[in-house]
Amino acid sequence: MDTPERNQIGTPLSKFEDSPVFNYINSLSPIKPVKSLNITQTFSSLSFATLPSVFTSPHVSSHRESRFLRRHNSSDPSKRESSPEIENKVCTNEGVVIDSAHLYNNRGELNEIGETSVEPQSGHSKFVIELPRTLKYDCGSPDCDSTPCDITADCASELIDPSTALVPYVQEASERCSSGGEAHANFQGACQIGLKKEGNVCDWESLISDAADLLIFNSPGCTEPFKGLIENSLEPATRFCTSVVAQFPENDMIDGNRMHVVDPVSVEHHNTEDLSTQPREACQMTEMEMPQDRLANTNSNKGVVRNPTEIKDNEVEACMAFSCKSVFNLHRGIRRRCLDFEMAGARRKNLDDGSNCSSSISQSDEKITANDTQLGSVKPGSDSTRRILPGIGLHLNALAATSKDYVIIKSESFSSGRQPSLPNTTASIHSPTDSQEPLDKSLILASSERDTDGAENGVLLEDGSQAPAISEEFNQNSPKKKRRRLENAGEGDSCKRCNCKKSKCLKLYCECFAAGVYCIEPCSCQDCFNKPIHEDTVLATRKQIESRNPLAFAPKVIRSSDSVPEFGDESNKTPASARHKRGCNCKKSSCTKKYCECYQGGVGCSISCRCEGCKNAFGKKDGSALTGTEAEPEEDETEASEKSMVDKPLQKIEIQNNEEQNPSSTLPITPLQASRVPLIPLPLSSKSKPPRSSFFTMPSSSGLYTGQKLGKPNILRSQPRFEKHIQVVPKNQEDEMPEILRGDSSPNTTGIKTSSPNSKRISPPHCNFGSSPGRRTGRKLILQSIPSFPSLTPRH
DNA sequence: GAGTTTGAAACT
DNA sequence: CAGTTTCAAACTC
Numbered sequence: 089m090d091t092p093e094r095n096q097i098g099t100p101l102s103k104f105e106d107s108p109v110f111n112y113i114n115s116l117s118p119i120k121p122v123k124s125l126n127i128t129q130t131f132s133s134l135s136f137a138t139l140p141s142v143f144t145s146p147h148v149s150s151h152r153e154s155r156f157l158r159r160h161n162s163s164d165p166s167k168r169e170s171s172p173e174i175e176n177k178v179c180t181n182e183g184v185v186i187d188s189a190h191l192y193n194n195r196g197e198l199n200e201i202g203e204t205s206v207e208p209q210s211g212h213s214k215f216v217i218e219l220p221r222t223l224k225y226d227c228g229s230p231d232c233d234s235t236p237c238d239i240t241a242d243c244a245s246e247l248i249d250p251s252t253a254l255v256p257y258v259q260e261a262s263e264r265c266s267s268g269g270e271a272h273a274n275f276q277g278a279c280q281i282g283l284k285k286e287g288n289v290c291d292w293e294s295l296i297s298d299a300a301d302l303l304i305f306n307s308p309g310c311t312e313p314f315k316g317l318i319e320n321s322l323e324p325a326t327r328f329c330t331s332v333v334a335q336f337p338e339n340d341m342i343d344g345n346r347m348h349v350v351d352p353v354s355v356e357h358h359n360t361e362d363l364s365t366q367p368r369e370a371c372q373m374t375e376m377e378m379p380q381d382r383l384a385n386t387n388s389n390k391g392v393v394r395n396p397t398e399i400k401d402n403e404v405e406a407c408m409a410f411s412c413k414s415v416f417n418l419h420r421g422i423r424r425r426c427l428d429f430e431m432a433g434a435r436r437k438n439l440d441d442g443s444n445c446s447s448s449i450s451q452s453d454e455k456i457t458a459n460d461t462q463l464g465s466v467k468p469g470s471d472s473t474r475r476i477l478p479g480i481g482l483h484l485n486a487l488a489a490t491s492k493d494y495v496i497i498k499s500e501s502f503s504s505g506r507q508p509s510l511p512n513t514t515a516s517i518h519s520p521t522d523s524q525e526p527l528d529k530s531l532i533l534a535s536s537e538r539d540t541d542g543a544e545n546g547v548l549l550e551d552g553s554q555a556p557a558i559s560e561e562f563n564q565n566s567p568k569k570k571r572r573r574l575e576n577a578g579e580g581d582s583c584k585r586c587n588c589k590k591s592k593c594l595k596l597y598c599e600c601f602a603a604g605v606y607c608i609e610p611c612s613c614q615d616c617f618n619k620p621i622h623e624d625t626v627l628a629t630r631k632q633i634e635s636r637n638p639l640a641f642a643p644k645v646i647r648s649s650d651s652v653p654e655f656g657d658e659s660n661k662t663p664a665s666a667r668h669k670r671g672c673n674c675k676k677s678s679c680t681k682k683y684c685e686c687y688q689g690g691v692g693c694s695i696s697c698r699c700e701g702c703k704n705a706f707g708k709k710d711g712s713a714l715t716g717t718e719a720e721p722e723e724d725e726t727e728a729s730e731k732s733m734v735d736k737p738l739q740k741i742e743i744q745n746n747e748e749q750n751p752s753s754t755l756p757i758t759p760l761q762a763s764r765v766p767l768i769p770l771p772l773s774s775k776s777k778p779p780r781s782s783f784f785t786m787p788s789s790s791g792l793y794t795g796q797k798l799g800k801p802n803i804l805r806s807q808p809r810f811e812k813h814i815q816v817v818p819k820n821q822e823d824e825m826p827e828i829l830r831g832d833s834s835p836n837t838t839g840i841k842t843s844s845p846n847s848k849r850i851s852p853p854h855c856n857f858g859s860s861p862g863r864r865t866g867r868k869l870i871l872q873s874i875p876s877f878p879s880l881t882p883r884h
Numbered sequence: 885g886a887g888t889t890t891g892a893a894a895c896t
Numbered sequence: 897c898a899g900t901t902t903c904a905a906a907c908t909c
Contacts, residue, residue: 597903683890
């Protein structure tokens with residue numbers, strides 16, 4: 089209560105409390121005070137305490153929390169604001185219900201607006217009148233539905249107590265109902281007019297009536313002014329409603345909006361009419377519908393109130409409640425949808441990540457998981473931006489294949505769902521700022537991040553939003569993801585993902601970071617900074633590392649261009665057109681396990697390697713040096729690649745390669761992957777793997793690269809795209825790459841034996857990417873690819 | 885799934 | 897540049 093926050097937010101309350109009316113009310117009923125106290129407490133605690141989560145209405149709070157959490161960090165200021173508002177509203181509502189004070193409060197607000205001088209007795213009459221107002225405001229606003237109902241019902245019951253008041257009120261209500269289809273704006277207007285409300289109110293209403301759609305629902309801009317009005321004049325309830333409404337997904341909103349906006353009145357009327365006959369049911373219904381908090385209030389109210397007029401009251405209440413209730417229900421339904429929707433979106437992401445995304449575009453229907461919340465964060469508007477992501481830039485994108493899809497899917501889903509709604513106006517009522525803003529922000533963030541990513545790196549980061557961070561970890565940690573990741577890795581469906589625990593994914597230890605891609609859901613990393621959110625950090629770190637070693641982010645395996653193989657047949661045949669950039673340093677693995685980067689990359693060891701006891705299936709260091717071994721390697725390669733030729737021990741390799749291929753396949757998919765050298769090599773290696781390396785290992789590292797590449801390019805080449813990317817990368821790296829590439833390119837012409845068996849192998853391997861069969865463009869492609877490469881290291 | 889092995893990356 | 901440490905993947909059980 090005391091907290092400054094409260095003051096800010098709760099100004100209304102303070103007013104109420106201070107107001108003589110409030111005091112009076114309190115004095116009137118002992119019960120009331122208690123409730124009021126409770127309310128106030130909750131209020132203070134809730135609203136001020138901090139976040140919405142704390143707060144009250146389970147629906148609202150929970151809803152919000154879930155949302156925010158999922159989407160983003162609740163950090164968004166807007167969110168907070170909203171929450172407090174909501175809290176306030178709720179509290180006020182409760183308070184109102186409990187006490188008549190609430191009305192007074194409302195009244196007080198109204199008074200501010202320009203309350204008419206009511207007659208002394210008017211106390212009741214006022215109530216009546218006021219109620220209408222409240223109703224108007226609450227109910228009137230489509231948003232309000234839920235709360236208004238409560239309020240009205242409560243108020244009505246209690247207020248009404250003085251039966252006199254009821255009559256008019258009821259009459260009005262009945263009239264309204266009878267009027268039935270009118271726009272509730274009119275209804276409001278009428279009420280207000282009758283009340284003699286001030287211009288403010290009128291304006292407000294007029295606004296509503298005129299642009300009811302806009303105001304109510306959504307446009308933040310509209311909402312704000314509106315909001316201001318509300319704050320000033322209106323009850324918290326309205327806010328609450330608005331806030332609640334805001335939460336609803338746009339999609340829903342569409343329907344909901346109409347329902348609320350256009351129909352609210354009619355609905356109410358109908359309800360009232362119907363209900364009139366069975367008010368109690370309606371009441372019960374309402375209770376059922378209402379959140380627990382509210383229920384408590386209502387119950388209390390009932391208990392407290394009950395007057396002769398109860399019946400009428402009940403009726404009225406029923407009507408109101410019912411209408412509200414219906415609306416409320418609607419909202420609820422909407423909310424759920426929204427949540428689901430978001431969830432669905434999120435899920436989609438996950439699913440997409442795992443599988444494909446594009447196809448799966450989601451429907452809003454899908455359910456979401458906690459992780460998904462992030463998706464939720466994804467906002468409708470961002471679609472375009474998201475799509476951008478897929479961009480080429482960092483090979484990272486490759487990762488993205490999944491990520492991309494994911495993004496796209498999201499966008500689609502949203503578009504289908506929310507976005508459409510947006511146009512409608514609706515946006516949703518949201519309390520002006522509340523829900524919507526957060527969403528927007530989140531969207532923006534996500535989009536921006538993504539965009540930036542895409543722009544800069546071309547990488548798509550899934551994380552996009554804040555939420556991602558949280559969710560990511562969440563996801564990452566989850567065994568499911570791990571499994572998925574493993575599966576993916578194993579299958580090659582998806583890209584490999586890191587599992588960093590201490591490096592924060594900002595060192596080359598991190599595969600993702602090394603590949604120039606952001607970590608995504610499948611990653612199991614901890615304290616990951618390799619996310620769009622931390623773009624600055626990532627870039628800075630990259631720079632740092634690059635400053636140390638310009639080639640740090642270059643593909644480890646340099647593939648000679650496809651064409652490279654100068655060495656003639658041999659070279660062509662040799663899968664090992666590629667070489668490891670720096671060479672391995674294996675001592676115990678004999679270069680026969682993935683510990684060996686050369687082996688992992690599917691390339692043979694070269695002179696540059698310092699390995700001991702090299703037995704690299706793709707090419708031994710010694711052998712490579714020997715160039716002579718070529719024949720074997722070639723055969724192996726061919727065999728491996730074609731399999732037809734199986735020979736040699738290489739079979740093992742083949743198997744491994746196959747395994748690798750999958751990964752590679754995935755890799756190829758995303759540009760990002762390209763960056764990841766290892767992945768690339770594998771695929772190639774798989775087919776071409778074997779022996780060439782022995783051959784190629786050239787004396788000079790550069791020579792090796794070139795030579796190997798020349799010789800083996802074929803293998804690597806298998807995947808045109810990869811190669812391209814890879815090659816490109818090298819260029820960036822100037823050091824070796826340029827020479828190599830250049831040399832390769834020129835020499836390659838000869839080397840390119842696309843026709844060579846290797847080439848055949850090549851095509852198959854890469855799967856995903858697309859490797860369109862025709863891809864093998866040969867050297868030219870490579871050159872072209874070069875440009876793309878830069879994307880990896882934007883700076884260069 | 886936990887623990888070990890391995891070698892690259894990072895650090896000194 | 898070499899040696900050592902740190903790290904995460906790969907591997908084994």
